[in-house]
Amino acid sequence: MIWEELNESLIMNHLDAKDSSDVFEKIGGTLxxxxxxxxxxxxxxxxxxxxxxxxxxxxxxxxxxxxxxxDHVLKHGIAIANLKHPVQFIQMGMDDEPVDAQLVFMMAVTDPGKHVDQLQRLVDIIQDRDVLSRLLEADNQNEIISIIKDKEETL
Amino acid sequence: MKKKVIVACGGAVATSTIAANHIVDLCKKNGIDVDICQIRISEIQSNLDNCKLIVTTSKVRRDYGVPLITGMPFISGIGVDKTEKAILDVLKD
Incomplete structure (x- = not known):
């Protein structure tokens, strides 16, 4: 389960970032x-x-x-942030269509095999729009962990 | 005879594996015997022999002469039914 692996120090609420590079600096810098x-x-x-x-x-x-x-990772983990302002990213598989991201799940992957498993679990969570809405509103780390825990318990 | 489906992505194998797993389950449920060939986009051209369908999780502009469907709905969860139907339509006959 993802929630069991979440670490409060890797969760950022209402992160103020001006663009995607700033998101990478702030969340990646924390990792x-x-x-x-x-x-x-x-x-x-x-x-x-x-x-x-x-x-x-x-x-x-x-x-x-x-x-x-x-190659760039030391240990496996996932950082989560909801953003104060939406930040533009390009959509996966689209290479030119932008999307205003409000939530970021940054994965530190050490084992490509495990990565697929972790991504599949993340996909099960993010496909639930209600869960995403609640994550957007979450004001602290514990709230984010418990929203994900609640969702994973239904899977 | 098994139907060959190429599942390709540009970068890591993770997104295409999720799409591939979904296609395997879908075909099993519908009694279609598939042979999944999971490769990088750059390797599609040399693996086209007997290929019935290509599913990608990256953008592909090239026409390979084989039906091509985006597997992104299996990641986003949006438009899954439509994509499943499109895949079955190609593989059923």
């Missing part, structure tokens, strides 16, 4: 400081996003799920 990722993680995120964008439009709610290859 580096907390020992989850190497110093080059943020640059790797920015590079990968150019080639393989990670924005998704879930029935009108924009989200992004940025990640890198395992």
């Amino acid at each position: 580096i400081r907390e020992g989850y990722a190497k110093d080059d993680y943020v640059d790797a995120l920015i590079e990968r996003e150019k080639d393989f964008p990670t924005g998704l439009d879930i029935g009108g709610i924009g989200i992004a799920i940025p990640h890198t290859s395992v």
Whole structure:
């Protein structure tokens, strides 16, 4: 379950970011400081996003799920932020269509096999628009963890 | 005879694996025997032999002469029914 692996220090509420690079700096920077990722993680995120964008439009709610290859990661984890202002990302699989992301799930992946499993679990959560709406409104870390826990218990 | 379906993405294999798993389940439910060929977009051209359908989770502008469907609904959850129907329509006959 994802909720069991969530760490309060990797959850940011109403994060103030001006663009996607700023999102990568702030959330990715937290993953580096907390020992989850190497110093080059943020640059790797920015590079990968150019080639393989990670924005998704879930029935009108924009989200992004940025990640890198395992080379830039030290330990497996996931950082979550709801944003103070929406930030433009390009949609995954679309390469030119933008989406205004309001929620970011940043994955630090150490094992590509485990990545698929983790992504599948994340996909099960993000496909629920009601869950996304609640995550957007969440004011603290515990609220985010409990929304995800509640959802995962129904799966 | 097994029907060959190429499932491709540009970057990591993760999104295409999720799409591929979904297609395997869908075909099993509908009694269609499929052979999933999971590769990168750049490898599609050299794997086209006997291919009935291509599903991608990245944008592809090229025409390979084989029906091509986006697998993104299996990630976003939006438009899954329509995509399932489109896949079945291609593979049923």
